[in-house]
Amino acid sequence: MNKQDKIYIAGHRGMVGSAILRQLKAEGYTNFILKTSSELDLRNQQAVANFFEQEKPDYVFLAAAKVGGIVANNTYRGDFIYENLMIQNNVIHQSHVNGVKKLMFLGSSCIYPKMAPQPLKEEYLLTGLLEPTNEPYAIAKIAGIKMCDGYREQFGCDFISVMPTNLYGPNDNYDLKNSHVLPAMLRKFITAKRNGDASVTIWGTGSPKREFLHADDLAAACLFLMKNYSDSGLVNIGIGEDISILELAQLVKKIVGFEGDILTDTTKPDGTPRKLMDVSKLSGLGWKAKITLEEGIRKVYDEIKDTAWE
Known part of the structure; x- marks a missing residue:
């Protein structure tokens, strides 16, 4: 080139x-x-x-x-x-x-x-x-x-x-309905910190691993x-x-400075176990x-x- x-x-x-x-x-x-x-x-x-x-x-x-x-x-x-x-x-x-x-x-x-x-x-x-x-x-x-x-x-x-x-x-999608796991998680934790929420809920068990x-x-x-x-x-x-979704949530929680708990919603799908x-x-x-x-x-x-x- x-x-x-x-x-x-x-x-x-x-x-x-x-x-x-x-x-x-x-x-x-x-x-x-x-x-x-x-x-x-x-x-x-x-x-x-x-x-x-x-x-x-x-x-x-x-x-x-x-x-x-x-x-x-x-x-x-x-x-x-x-x-x-x-x-x-x-x-x-x-x-x-x-x-x-x-x-x-x-x-x-x-x-x-x-x-x-x-x-x-x-x-x-x-x-x-x-x-x-x-x-x-x-x-x-x-x-x-x-x-x-x-x-x-x-x-x-x-x-x-x-x-x-x-x-x-940069330029990621933060729409909670259409975004990927990391931007959605960042938005959830930032919003929860602003609102003084007691907890943030993540989808699934938190066990799938992602890179x-x-x-x-x-x-x-x-x-x-x-x-x-x-x-x-x-x-x-x-x-x-790679890192588990729960470990990722804990890392995002630390970076954002959110003080509340992380909850898992096991009624929601996990998707592929590992990628x-x-x-x-x-x-x-x-x-x-x-x-x-x-x-x-x-x-x-x-x-x-x-x-x-x-």
């Missing part, structure tokens, strides 16, 4: 896309194509075709997706599979048609089977049943990986796929792989360590995460602690 190459970041205002944009700018890249969803509906095949024909980007980071937590994934199952398939089909295909030099497709750790051995190795893809609550989203993401591989094999396209673990950081990666670390890994990786299949991006990425492939290529979980959550807390949520 040259500093003047034309780079299109699909989803540049989301947590992942905005982190990639910050990383590229920090490394001296200047030629960006940025369109909001209102300016360009990536679900619209003709609109995407027109956009690519006009702009002719050299590099594409496909970070646009319809995302959400357990409730959103389980409630809007049709939306999640349709919208994500349309977005990625249009962007990947038009990248091929218009001669994009390299494309990076960003997926999610939910592509792996629910009961896959831990930690999750790249070769475990399609070896078992998916977690039912987010199956439509996962199937769309799996299709994206296979589409990149198919276009690589048939047309020689340099399209690569990366699978981040659970992410957090969390700061979006800035993800962006650094993405740029590293864009420069240094070119192969079929996928690459996991994570830190290789830890095997990052040996990425480590072998020469990259490792730098931001610790406590350091990262403190940074996020400082950014959002005064947010006036409705």
Whole structure:
């Protein structure tokens, strides 16, 4: 990648896309194509075709997706599979048609089977049943990986796929109905502290374990792989360590300075028991995460602690 190459970041205002944009700018890249969803509906095949024909980007980071937590994934199952398939089909295909030099497709750790051995190795893809609550989203993401591989094999396209673990950081979603576990937890504890509540309730038993990666670390890994990786299949991006949801709640409680109790609501689902990425492939290529979980959550807390949520 040259500093003047034309780079299109699909989803540049989301947590992942905005982190990639910050990383590229920090490394001296200047030629960006940025369109909001209102300016360009990536679900619209003709609109995407027109956009690519006009702009002719050299590099594409496909970070646009319809995302959400357990409730959103389980409630809007049709939306999640349709919208994500349309977005990625249009962007990947038009990248091929218009001669994009390299494309990076960003997926999610939910592509792996629910009961896959831990930690999750790249070769475990399609070896078992998916977690039912987010199956439509996962199937769309799996299709994206296979589409990149198919276009690589048939047309020689340099399209690569990366699978981040659970992410957090600037521009995250804090809507309690649609957010992921860490931002939802941060909001709950901040609100409880403001209100002087006696307790905060977390979903499920608190026993599932999750791995969390700061979006800035993800962006650094993405740029590293864009420069240094070119192969079929996928690459996991994570830190290789996990924490139970209850331990996470205790850490957030400490960082926020909440004095009350943590309660568990066992009528709510736990989701997948454990999702830890095997990052040996990425480590072998020469990259490792730098931001610790406590350091990262403190940074996020400082950014959002005064947010006036409705």
